[in-house]
Amino acid sequence: MLRLDQVSAKRGNVVALEDISLSLSPGNTLAVVGESGAGKSTLIATILGLLRPSKGTITWNGAEVSTCRPSLVMQEPRSAFNPAHPLLRSVLEPIVGQRATVPTERIERLCTGLELPQQLLNRRPSEVSIGQAQRVGILRALIATPPLVLFDEPLSALDAVTQKHTARLIADLQREEGFAALIVTHDLGYAVAHADEIAVLKSGRIEEVATPESFAVAPKSDYCKTLRDAAIALGALEAVG
Amino acid sequence: MTLHVSGLSAARSGRTILHPTSLEIELGARIGLVGASGSGKSTLGHALVDELRTQGRSVAHVPQSPDEALDPLRSMAFHWQEAEKALGLHTGTADQPMLFEALKIAGGDLKKRPWGWSRGMQQRFVIAMALIGSPDLIVLDEPTSALDPVVAAATMDLLDRHLQDRDTAMMLITHDLGLAARRVSTLMVMQDGEIVERASTQDILERPQTSAAQSLSAHRNWMALPC
Amino acid sequence: MIGTVAGLILRAIVVLSGTAIITFALLWNAPGDPAQAIAMARFDALLTEDVIDQVREEVGLNTSFWSAFVDWIAPLLVLDFGYSSVTGRPVGPDLWVAITYTFPLAVMALAIGLAISLPLAIIATKNPGGMLDRLAVATASMGTAIPAFWLGLLLILLFAVQLNWLPAMGARTPVHSILPAMTLGFGIAASLTRIIRSGILEARDQPFLPAIRRRGVPVRAIGRDHIAPHAAVPVVTVVGLELAFLLEGLVVVEVIFGRPGLGTFLTSAIVARDFPHVQAVVVLVALVFVTVNLIIDLIYKRIDPRIGEHDA
Numbered sequence: 001m002l003r004l005d006q007v008s009a010k011r012g013n014v015v016a017l018e019d020i021s022l023s024l025s026p027g028n029t030l031a032v033v034g035e036s037g038a039g040k041s042t043l044i045a046t047i048l049g050l051l052r053p054s055k056g057t058i059t060w061n062g063a064e065v066s067t068c069r070p071s072l073v074m075q076e077p078r079s080a081f082n083p084a085h086p087l088l089r090s091v092l093e094p095i096v097g098q099r100a101t102v103p104t105e106r107i108e109r110l111c112t113g114l115e116l117p118q119q120l121l122n123r124r125p126s127e128v129s130i131g132q133a134q135r136v137g138i139l140r141a142l143i144a145t146p147p148l149v150l151f152d153e154p155l156s157a158l159d160a161v162t163q164k165h166t167a168r169l170i171a172d173l174q175r176e177e178g179f180a181a182l183i184v185t186h187d188l189g190y191a192v193a194h195a196d197e198i199a200v201l202k203s204g205r206i207e208e209v210a211t212p213e214s215f216a217v218a219p220k221s222d223y224c225k226t227l228r229d230a231a232i233a234l235g236a237l238e239a240v241g
Numbered sequence: 242m243t244l245h246v247s248g249l250s251a252a253r254s255g256r257t258i259l260h261p262t263s264l265e266i267e268l269g270a271r272i273g274l275v276g277a278s279g280s281g282k283s284t285l286g287h288a289l290v291d292e293l294r295t296q297g298r299s300v301a302h303v304p305q306s307p308d309e310a311l312d313p314l315r316s317m318a319f320h321w322q323e324a325e326k327a328l329g330l331h332t333g334t335a336d337q338p339m340l341f342e343a344l345k346i347a348g349g350d351l352k353k354r355p356w357g358w359s360r361g362m363q364q365r366f367v368i369a370m371a372l373i374g375s376p377d378l379i380v381l382d383e384p385t386s387a388l389d390p391v392v393a394a395a396t397m398d399l400l401d402r403h404l405q406d407r408d409t410a411m412m413l414i415t416h417d418l419g420l421a422a423r424r425v426s427t428l429m430v431m432q433d434g435e436i437v438e439r440a441s442t443q444d445i446l447e448r449p450q451t452s453a454a455q456s457l458s459a460h461r462n463w464m465a466l467p468c
Numbered sequence: 469m470i471g472t473v474a475g476l477i478l479r480a481i482v483v484l485s486g487t488a489i490i491t492f493a494l495l496w497n498a499p500g501d502p503a504q505a506i507a508m509a510r511f512d513a514l515l516t517e518d519v520i521d522q523v524r525e526e527v528g529l530n531t532s533f534w535s536a537f538v539d540w541i542a543p544l545l546v547l548d549f550g551y552s553s554v555t556g557r558p559v560g561p562d563l564w565v566a567i568t569y570t571f572p573l574a575v576m577a578l579a580i581g582l583a584i585s586l587p588l589a590i591i592a593t594k595n596p597g598g599m600l601d602r603l604a605v606a607t608a609s610m611g612t613a614i615p616a617f618w619l620g621l622l623l624i625l626l627f628a629v630q631l632n633w634l635p636a637m638g639a640r641t642p643v644h645s646i647l648p649a650m651t652l653g654f655g656i657a658a659s660l661t662r663i664i665r666s667g668i669l670e671a672r673d674q675p676f677l678p679a680i681r682r683r684g685v686p687v688r689a690i691g692r693d694h695i696a697p698h699a700a701v702p703v704v705t706v707v708g709l710e711l712a713f714l715l716e717g718l719v720v721v722e723v724i725f726g727r728p729g730l731g732t733f734l735t736s737a738i739v740a741r742d743f744p745h746v747q748a749v750v751v752l753v754a755l756v757f758v759t760v761n762l763i764i765d766l767i768y769k770r771i772d773p774r775i776g777e778h779d780a
Contacts, residue, residue: 160461186389236390237463237465238464
């Protein structure tokens with residue numbers, strides 16, 4: 001399991017994360033919710049080992065996180081691919097040099113799960129819709145069967161309908177594959193609907209960690225209540241009764 | 242008074258992206274224009290604003306992000322004066338304190354350039370500019386997508402409150418039926434460059450007729466919360 | 469703001485010191501014996517070793533590199549350029565005379581360049597890809613390809629020899645600077661036209677312009693208040709670089725038109741191995757470059773304070 005133990009991190013001289021402790025078990029989803037500047041991107045960079053924490057430890061089953069080869073799904077699906085290459089070539093990047101042959105079966109399986117026609121992978125990024133591109137991004141992230149997948153605002157470039165569709169596909173695949181998912185998002189609605197646990201990040205600190213149910217019904221802190229009310233005011237969540 | 246437009250259309254590199262469309266907008270109406278991305282909503286918004294402007298109506302357009310509305314090399318004061326001048330007003334005659342108060346940006350330093358303000362403040366400034374001289378119609382194109390939810394919700398609330406007792410009609414363009422449903426009374430659903438359904442918000446939510454409306458309605462929010 | 473200005477000035481000082489050391493090292497290690505050349509230039513005859521050694525000592529060529537460098541740089545720091553090693557006269561006044569011929573010519577050339585290129589670029593961008601635009605681009609490309617010495621001779625042939633409107637050689641009256649200024653100005657206009665044109669076209673693609681147009685701002689005002697400042701950033705850069713082109717062109721043009729300016733001053737000093745004259749010009753050129761760059765950076769800061777700032 002992924003464990004962050006009192007992690008702090010700096011961006012230049014600015015403390016971007018302070019005293020973060022979190023854990024995430026295989027098969028589970030942890031949503032990290034926060035506004036821009038709250039430290040979400042720093043958190044991802046720190047878990048991926050791109051940024052060394054100034055304090056604390058990050059481990060996967062007690063070892064360095066890099067040992068489990070986590071993968072990342074980025075926010076802007078099109079810019080995540082080389083525009084000159086067919087998508088298939090980008091998809092195979094994580095396993096270049098590891099396998100002699102293209103894992104046809106795995107691609108087939110993931111394509112079915114992500115509702116992507118396989119021929120689509122022969123196109124270039126500009127020739128598919130943004131929703132399809134993001135599903136290809138997820139396909140690439142999963143091709144090497146990583147036990148931990150990080151999602152950095154995976155839905156924010158998509159429209160409302162495509163968002164919900166994609167979120168459901170991610171959840172279904174996770175049930176089959178059993179990876180641990182850490183989802184960073186500003187959309188509380190997404191977090192409430194799909195996470196097992198929600199951590200709210202504010203100014204680099206954890207404001208509250210709670211289950212979606214308790215979060216939605218009775219947020220403990222004022223800030224979390226503001227977040228929930230905003231999600232309702234914007235129609236992401238619907239208040240009933 | 243009603244705003245009329247007819248025969249709005251648009252094509253890009255030989256492909257029709259907006260089929261001939263006619264609209265009628267009542268005074269003080271709250272209209273939502275919803276549809277999937279690429280359905281032609283923004284194009285219709287642009288065509289509508291441009292057409293009404295040639296009719297001599299006063300209309301305002303608020304683009305998706307402040308980057309598309311403000312020149313980074315020019316101060317906020319410059320933008321404000323420019324907008325006043327464009328409406329034929331003398332500098333300083335628009336009720337800036339009232340608008341700034343209404344949108345809660347009264348503390349902003351107008352000598353600064355846009356990037357000296359937060360994005361939320363910039364967006365509210367753009368909306369305030371759009372409200373100078375109480376236009377007949379204000380078109381908001383995805384006004385919340387560039388903002389954090391808390392700021393976005395507050396901005397929409399402030400705008401609602403400001404428009405409450407005014408004649409200014411509002412058109413909200415969004416891919417998110419959940420957002421539109423909370424803000425407007427009438428909805429128009431777009432698909433492939435055409436308005437395929439027009440009805441009250443209530444009807445679209447409960448009895449969507451077309452597949453586009455059904456899909457939007459089914460996916461309008463993540464969850465219903467018992468509150 | 470004060471911090472950035474201080475940083476820019478510090479950078480200017482570093483550039484100037486570097487220029488000084490490199491210039492000195494180049495001349496110090498130049499092939500041939502400068503003492504012999506000086507002696508020959510001064511006495512105009514074949515000379516004995518004794519006389520050459522005497523000259524060597526007199527102009528300080530017999531010491532080590534660094535002590536010679538210090539001896540050399542110290543007076544320069546207070547703008548004392550010393551005495552010509554050929555004529556023995558102080559360099560300062562002669563240099564000043566050369567500047568009074570060259571500076572007005574440079575300003576005139578730059579003015580001609582801007583006066584031609586600015587309207588041309590604006591006309592060209594009225595309809596990008598149209599007849600006028602293509603004509604302007606073609607003219608500009610041709611202008612860049614024509615060397616100054618050829619254009620200069622052509623202008624002499626036309627205006628001085630054929631039409632007899634303007635004087636060809638010398639620098640007695642301001643009228644004498646018209647042909648050389650035109651020669652330089654056309655070259656500048658050619659490259660500036662292309663830069664201003666692409667600057668305007670790029671500025672027109674700014675994402676906020678449609679919104680400003682929809683606000684009802686007139687086209688002319690948009691051009692003046694929004695497109696011009698964005699187009700100015702690359703143009704200011706190039707105007708600074710044009711200065712390099714200008715200095716290079718000045719040498720050629722002054723020789724062609726027989727003007728006693730800096731170019732002539734420099735070429736005759738090089739031929740005569742007049743060490744103090746050469747270094748005075750080099751120091752002056754470096755000073756001008758650094759000052760111009762400083763001014764350009766300050767203009768940038770004025771147009772867009774974000775330029776050069778390192779934020780994440």
